[in-house]
Amino acid sequence: MGAGPASLTVARDLAPHGYRCVVFDGDPKAGGMMRTQIPKFRLPDRVIDEECGYVLDLGVEFRAGTRVDSMAALLAEGYDAVFVGSGAPRGRDLDIPGRREAAKRIHIGIDWLSSVSFGHTTSIGKRVVVLGGGNTAMDCCRSARRLGGEEVHVVVRSGFDEMKASPWEKEDAAHEGIPIHNFLVPKAFLHEHGILRGITFDKVEARYDSKGRRELVPTGEPEVRFECDDVIVAVGQENAFPWIERGLGIEFDRHGMPVVDKATMASTRPGVFFGGDAAFGPKNIIWAVAHGHDAAISIDRHCRGEDVGKRPPPTFLLVSQKMGIHEWSYDNAITSDKRNRVPLKDTVIALKDIRQEVELGFDARLAFAEAQRCLNCDVETVFADRLCIECDACVDICPMDCITFTANGDEADLRTRLRAPAVDVSQDLYVSGTLKSARVMVKDEDVCLHCGLCAERCPTGAWDMKKAFIQMTHCGDVPRVHLPKLPAASAVAEAAE
Ligand SMILES: Cc1cc2nc3c(=O)[nH]c(=O)nc-3n(C[C@H](O)[C@H](O)[C@H](O)COP(=O)(O)OP(=O)(O)OC[C@H]3O[C@@H](n4cnc5c(N)ncnc54)[C@H](O)[C@@H]3O)c2cc1C
Ligand code: SF4
Numbered sequence: 418m419g420a421g422p423a424s425l426t427v428a429r430d431l432a433p434h435g436y437r438c439v440v441f442d443g444d445p446k447a448g449g450m451m452r453t454q455i456p457k458f459r460l461p462d463r464v465i466d467e468e469c470g471y472v473l474d475l476g477v478e479f480r481a482g483t484r485v486d487s488m489a490a491l492l493a494e495g496y497d498a499v500f501v502g503s504g505a506p507r508g509r510d511l512d513i514p515g516r517r518e519a520a521k522r523i524h525i526g527i528d529w530l531s532s533v534s535f536g537h538t539t540s541i542g543k544r545v546v547v548l549g550g551g552n553t554a555m556d557c558c559r560s561a562r563r564l565g566g567e568e569v570h571v572v573v574r575s576g577f578d579e580m581k582a583s584p585w586e587k588e589d590a591a592h593e594g595i596p597i598h599n600f601l602v603p604k605a606f607l608h609e610h611g612i613l614r615g616i617t618f619d620k621v622e623a624r625y626d627s628k629g630r631r632e633l634v635p636t637g638e639p640e641v642r643f644e645c646d647d648v649i650v651a652v653g654q655e656n657a658f659p660w661i662e663r664g665l666g667i668e669f670d671r672h673g674m675p676v677v678d679k680a681t682m683a684s685t686r687p688g689v690f691f692g693g694d695a696a697f698g699p700k701n702i703i704w705a706v707a708h709g710h711d712a713a714i715s716i717d718r719h720c721r722g723e724d725v726g727k728r729p730p731p732t733f734l735l736v737s738q739k740m741g742i743h744e745w746s747y748d749n750a751i752t753s754d755k756r757n758r759v760p761l762k763d764t765v766i767a768l769k770d771i772r773q774e775v776e777l778g779f780d781a782r783l784a785f786a787e788a789q790r791c792l793n794c795d796v797e798t799v800f801a802d803r804l805c806i807e808c809d810a811c812v813d814i815c816p817m818d819c820i821t822f823t824a825n826g827d828e829a830d831l832r833t834r835l836r837a838p839a840v841d842v843s844q845d846l847y848v849s850g851t852l853k854s855a856r857v858m859v860k861d862e863d864v865c866l867h868c869g870l871c872a873e874r875c876p877t878g879a880w881d882m883k884k885a886f887i888q889m890t891h892c893g894d895v896p897r898v899h900l901p902k903l904p905a906a907s908a909v910a911e912a913a914e
């Protein structure tokens with residue numbers, strides 16, 4: 418149900434195992450909100466076509482332009498399992514004076530964006546106010562700039578730092594000359610004979626009570642007024658399931674959300690699963706994809722008559738990066754280079770055409786420079802206590818003083834006895850088995866640079882730098898693993914160490 422990222426992932430995982438998958442969507446093309454909401458200047462159609470094509474070409478039947486109006490009727494068709502990935506399609510409205518009278522030029526953000534995406538809306542007034550502080554608001558204001566909005570303002574109830582929009586989305590809006598006004602609560606739409614003229618706001622400030630709870634309190638200053646031709650309301654999204662009849666065994670909570678198991682994606686009716694925005698409210702694409710993978714495992718198990726609660730574990734492997742005594746398969750020089758910004762298209766050109774992709778991406782030189790900043794967090798220091806002769810060479814060379822040989826003790830005590838006291842208690846200590854001198858090696862993982870100097874210096878190979886591979890399980894009996902293979906016995910022994 419639905420051809421967004423959640424459902425497409427389910428189809429992608431099940432189709433190669435011989436399942437006949439049918440995907441229904443009310444829209445004419447696959448992609449869900451990636452196609453109807455995310456503006457083309459951020460995500461062009463050709464990318465969505467290519468990605469969705471990979472899935473649909475697996476032999477998936479796509480019933481485009483087919484809305485499902487009754488879950489009961491769908492279940493009656495006798496599918497072995499149903500996955501609901503219908504998203505969170507309803508935009509919240511703002512019920513303040515003047516809303517009904519000036520309705521013609523007041524738009525609900527996600528409806529307006531899909532109308533723009535389908536080409537039904539191609540222009541907007543010169544003066545636009547966008548209400549809301551999330552990513553949808555950022556997409557609305559930037560789209561409005563491209564459709565004729567010359568003075569576009571974003572107005573938000575809360576403070577700038579509390580806004581839900583990602584920092585880079587706010588940066589991009591600022592880059593396009595869109596001011597963001599904070600701590601203003603909408604009061605009334607102003608209109609003359611049904612024609613929108615503006616909107617007024619009360620000024621508020623944040624106050625915190627003794628428990629740290631924040632409240633927005635009016636400052637008592639005069640109301641703030643914006644003259645405008647259009648207002649776009651982007652103050653949140655909601656789920657809506659008018660097409661799922663009650664009494665089918667699919668339970669909903671008091672907020673109207675389906676009761677869904679977070680691990681299996683199962684609803685309260687066996688054989689019906691939810692995922693993506695439909696399951697737990699609006700989030701993002703990668704989240705929806707993760708739900709799809711989990712649901713596909715469940716559907717596979719359900720169809721085989723197996724317990725969906727039993728989850729196959731992910732695959733984990735540590736592989737040495739040694740290519741010689743002083744050479745690693747990764748570049749371990751430590752630098753403090755700043756992040757490279759993704760180059761953007763010239764704003765004058767970008768603002769002329771809503772389909773003009775803004776981010777140019779890295780060229781080969783910048784991509785290489787950016788990749789060189791990798792901190793190699795996936796390469797771990799692995800210690801084999803049976804090989805250590807306690808020569809202290811690694812202790813001497815470690816630039817961060819993170820290795821200590823000492824008597825064992827409880828964690829709180831150990832933390833104070835390290836060469837550099839381990840103050841971040843959220844980071845585990847790495848404690849070896851007992852060494853020949855009855856001491857242990859203790860390493861403070863928090864400060865390790867993954868520079869590999871300990872492993873280069875160690876005369877016995879007790880330290881090694883190993884890359885960790887984690888492959889989350891996909892559906893099917895055997896997880897699809899594309900990793901270098903170690904002989905089974907040594908893999909087990911090394912993992913134990
Ligand atoms: C403006 C905006 C910008 C966003 N930007 C980003 C971003 O930059 N990065 C990011 O990761 N996420 C972004 N998101 C969020 C992201 O788009 C969603 O989280 C994601 O698409 C959810 O995927 P889904 O598969 O759960 O549902 P959706 O993508 O919502 O797909 C649901 C599909 O189900 C169909 N459908 C619904 N009901 C029925 C029915 N009864 N019958 C038939 N078909 C039906 C709909 O037509 C739709 O195609 C954005 C969201 C919005 C609103
Ligand atoms: S990798 Fe570098 S920082 Fe980490 S323990 Fe070894 S020498 Fe110290």
Ligand code: SF4
Pocket residue numbers: 804805806807808809810811812874875876877878879880
């Ligand atoms: S350099 Fe190697 S052998 Fe020497 S103390 Fe460190 S781990 Fe042990």
